[in-house]
Amino acid sequence: MDKRLKRLFDFQRFAGNRRLAALIERAEFSHAESLSDEDLEKVSAAGDIDTARIGKEGEGQNGNE
């Protein structure tokens, strides 16, 4: 059973059954590991970009006032 299940799930990587993919996504999302330092850096970098963009938008708005 173990071997068959592993092979069947391996076949899923090829076949991409949608119903099974939804269950996999739910399982992986529900039990996602906490973010690594690298992930946090990416989030932080993305935040910087947003902050910069918001800052510029804010300046633009202020300029229009």
Added chain:
Amino acid sequence: MEQIYREYSGKVLRYARSKISNPQDAEDICSAVFLKIQRGLPLYDSARSSLSTWIYSIAHNAVVDFYRRAHAAELLDEEIACTEDGFEDIYRDEMLEALAAALERLPPRESDVIILHYYTGKTLKEIADLMKMSYSNMKSLHKKALSRLKKLLQFAI
């Protein structure tokens, strides 16, 4: 051949990418698989296996060969690394539907344990940590989930 490429290139590439982290290597595997398909097509016997099963087997063997050439076969799960397993009967879309239907009938935690262990490849210890459970409780949960799944799938796999 063009139709086969259109229908299966995405699947072969997705499979290769799920197994090989370097995108260029995954694309090389994909090209090699389609070369093998082209050469093997005159010998393909639809009475022995479906086209999908045949192409999956070629892709699977190409990935195993890649790891063997790189002397990194230990990185593949030994049960997945085997290229002569006689499991052709399960490589059908109906089997995946049956598995999905059975998993949907399990309590979510049991279904998650099965997926995280057999698909994602996490150990029971790792899943126990993720679910904030003791290892012994996780082992019981896994046993229960597997037993329930066996009953639900007994006529399928």
